[in-house]
Amino acid sequence: MKKALIFLLSLSLLSAVTLQDVLKKNYQAKGGLEKLKAIKTIHAVGKVMAQGMEMPFETWVKMPNKMRMETTVQGQKMVQAYDGKTAWWIMPMISPEPQPMPPQQAEQFKEQNWFKDPLVYYKELGYKVELLGEGDFEGNPVYKVKVNKTNGDILIYYLDKETGLELKMDFHGKKQGRELNGETVFGDYNQVNGITLPFYIETRVGGKTVSQVTISKIEINLPVDDSIFKMKK
């Protein structure tokens, strides 16, 4: 009887996983909170495959809010960037000159989680985070964590129960009276400076794969000059 009681007790303890447990495991899996918060710049090189087309890209991110992405399409370089104030782009097929991004694109571009991992920085960003419970993603048991962003967007993370890593993130937002919903699947995790990062990022809409990003190189905390994020007039 006593044994059975202990057994039941341990079972209930096992099931009472908290949000903090889940996040802690995620941070550890990614290299630890200290290392994650020490990320100041990221430089990545890779290619995007979308609708059968393949486009090489190179990107620079500088905390807290600067970002530049160069994509090569048919030998022509496309630039999208944000210097913390202005989002701009060079679309060579429209004009070789840098132009401010149209407002909707600009907003979406800035809204992406380039800078601060919501699971790491949610308190600072004012996001509300909750543990939805256990689930399954393509046969892997996961914890589902919901992030409510301050602008109303919702992110749902699927954290692998075994490794603690993000396997998928759902996005739900509303822009211009229409809903935006998508899924981002992460894979090919590799270590860079002790930080575990996904080298494969797949986007799905309605369950269908729409783009696959394969990263060949990531560098962390290389010095990056602010000027590359600024729009040249």
Next chain:
Amino acid sequence: MRKRFFLLLVPLLLWAGGRLTFTGLRPRSIGPAVMGGRITAIDSPSSDPKTIYVGTAGGGVWKSVDGGITFRPIFDDFTQSIGSITVDPNNPQIVWVGTGECNVRNSVSVGTGLYKSEDGGITWKFVGFKESERIAKVVVKPGDSSTVYVCVLGHLWNDHKERGVYKTTDGGKTWKKVLYVNERTGCADLEIDHQEPDVLYASMWEFRRLPWFFTSGGPGSGLYRSKDGGKTWKKIHKGLAKPPYGRIAIAIAPSRPQTLYATVEAKEGGGLYRSDDMGENWVKVNDTIFVKMRPFYFSNLVVSPRDHRTLYVAGLTLVKSRDGGRSFDFVWGSVHSDIHPIWVDPKDPDRIILGSDGGIYISYNGGGTFRFANNLPVSQFYHVYYDMAQPYNVYGGLQDNGAWYGPSRKYGGPLTNRDWKNIGIGDGFYVFPHPKDPDIVYYSWQEGNLVRYNRRTKEARDIKPMPTDPSEPKYRFNWNAAVALSHHHPNTIYIGAQFLFRSRDMGETWEKISPDLTTNDPEKQRQEKSGGITRDVTGAENHCTIVSISESPLDENIIWVGTDDGNLQLTKDGGKHWVNLVKNIPGLPPHTWVSSVEASHFNPAVAYVTFDGHRTGDMRPYVYKTEDFGKTWVKLSGPEIEGYCHVIREDLKNPNLLFLGTEFGLYISVDGGESWSKVKEMPPVAVRDIAVHPRDADLILATHGRGIMIIDDITPLRALTPKVLQSEAAVLPSRPAIQRITAWEQDFPGDAQFYGENFTDGLYISYYLKRRHIFGHLKVEIVDEKGKVIKTLPATKSKGLNRIYWNMRLKPPKAPRGAGLMVFAPFGPMIDEGKYRVRLIKGKKVFEGEILVLPDPLAGHTRAERLDRKALIKDLYSLLEEASDFLNRLKRLKEKAEKLSKKTRGKLSRQLKELSDKLWRLHGEIINHEGMMAGARLYENIMGLYSSVISYGGRPTRAQKAYSEVLRKKFQKKKREAERLLKELPKINKKLKKKKLPVLEF
């Protein structure tokens, strides 16, 4: 101690079993949405009428945030049969979904309880009533989101206690049953007084369905009121018809809550009643057929929010009264019959949304005119079949929406509603194209009505068997009477009544090839008395009938027949002798409906059978297999299967590969039925029928709520042997990749258009991963016959089955620097036809396979023609690359000369400026650099020619070939012109050198 050991072992066993996952084989949903499907619930937050939630009979919950222009399914992880949807009037983000449709027709599905969302439908929590089967309504207390009442209708086919009115005061954490009558009586309707929210009205309904009978009404039915938030209830029958009652629907007039209306089903004196004193006294205002129509199916009425005399009553048609129910106008013709939910905008009462057996309709003028939202793909198919056209068509019949066919895929997609053709009306079931004559299609409608239809003339010939002798009994046909095509003779067709009939002349004459194969139990043949208080004789309760037929593909004399009353009959001599095998089946309750029989394609002694007991409340799966003509049976269904079983199909190539459709989805077994894995890449919708396309190896699903779904190419599934499953990874075979030319359609239909997902032409590579790939790199290489890697593809990482796509196109030609939008060639040439190696590279390990690339056989271009095309594409490609390079160099030189001209003075500066101008003029003659609309030049012409040659799969025209030469010559001429200009370079460079300036180089 032993118990503990067992408990610990359970998860281990599950892990070892490792259910298969099919991520890469996600079914493609092709709709259609042209006929909608049965709608059961509609709600919208009053603060945001552009947001609309729609609940369906079997296709889940859909949400629109743009007033119905677009809809998105938001309940795909949960039960698809919806009983009710309520948006919290106090908080539009809170949505309650009660599952289990309450229009309890013979084909109704079951729910699994109540769900709540607090974020407008993004995430859902299960909040109770797991066993309730169906929830009719959820009512939230005005001003208090924590207090909610749930009207649980409950079980249809058996006694059950989980029904009645329940209340929570903590937002759904705990529930208390506040009104309960008995195990046969559930809550059918519930209303709350918005001015005095402790006042509630509840309609209780006693009802029961059996496989052969339906009863509405009984002593349990009644109308109740509570004035204390559900603590106490009082019957309010004063002035109503004499009990017993059947189904009662109630509605409060929102503008004057003391006024109530109720449609009352009663043996005598039924009709529409009105009370002006909160139900204390009732007066009958109408007893025309409009307010008494099929109460079990339609009980619903709504009072206009601003005017207590205006009300809408659901029924065969929508009816509207403007005089408090004394008289009714009806809406007829443009709107599908059988109206269920009615939603009236509280702020704009002329804005109405109706749900019917055929989708939703929106009116902006109080029902004067309606717009059909033909973008909800919630069609309810009963059966599906295919033809051998290229691409093949799918055929099927639907609940109350007739018989249809449409393309499985399309050149120049996407798939739209207008691709679908209607051929029959009523409730559609089996549809078969004639195996040889493309003009002939058979379709059946309810009660064995079989029609031979001419697709060209649209002439329909009724070919239902009829008694040929006065001594014969009446033929009994099920609502969904079995029909089958012969595998052996193109003109032979079977249909089952209580006898099996065979026609060898396309239905002109019928032979009765069996005695009564049913139990012929008179107790189960009282369908003409069915209905309870309101007689409802439609054929839906016909019983002791044949419901499945399977002729052996190996021997036309072997025919298996299943009946709705649980007989499984076999003949081995074409119908001369029959033997009932059901007694040989272990563990099967007697008289369980035989939902499908599948004779094996590999062994005449083998058959698979599914049984479905849900109509007596038995929801368990029953799947059996025999290998000895039915003498002995093995049960194949295990606890992993959810939902009662509709259909089993055996693969045409691999006898271990089986497909099972249940009320909650599709299951696949790769080990002959020892274990089953659910396909989770689709909502848990009822799969009523399954077909394997013999040529294309597609799996075609008839879902009862989400239209037709197709799993393209199951070749990789056929290769999942135990050895493969145990390996860490494996590249699996696929059908050949066909090189089709992309076709286009000009169409700007706006955003309300429904699109079925078309098959994306290209090359697919399937592979198996034992575990999800998380760490390290995983990619796929395509290697040509010479061993050269022609493409590296990013690889998905899913556990189980993966499938990746490539459009087979090599790099497009490089565009010149600064080229405008118009000269971008988005695609390069396709890879050569032939065999390629496939390498799956997982870290340091390599797994190999191969893929065959073939030309489109339909296009009909010969190899010589295709090679001719290839040669010209190659020429033009290199010309484009050369021209791009040339233009880049011209531009660079021009820019440099221009820059130097600014740095120098006098003659040199002028010379440089002149050179720069000339170069730019030349550049401008080769390519338009003046803006989008400034016309085509040489480069654009080459690009145009490249595009037109590459857009056709065969030999280029003579004109194209000749023009290609013209363009090449023109380009050579421009090159010579450039050379002439460049002759000045040495002179200029000399001067530049003198000034220590950089020299110009081309």
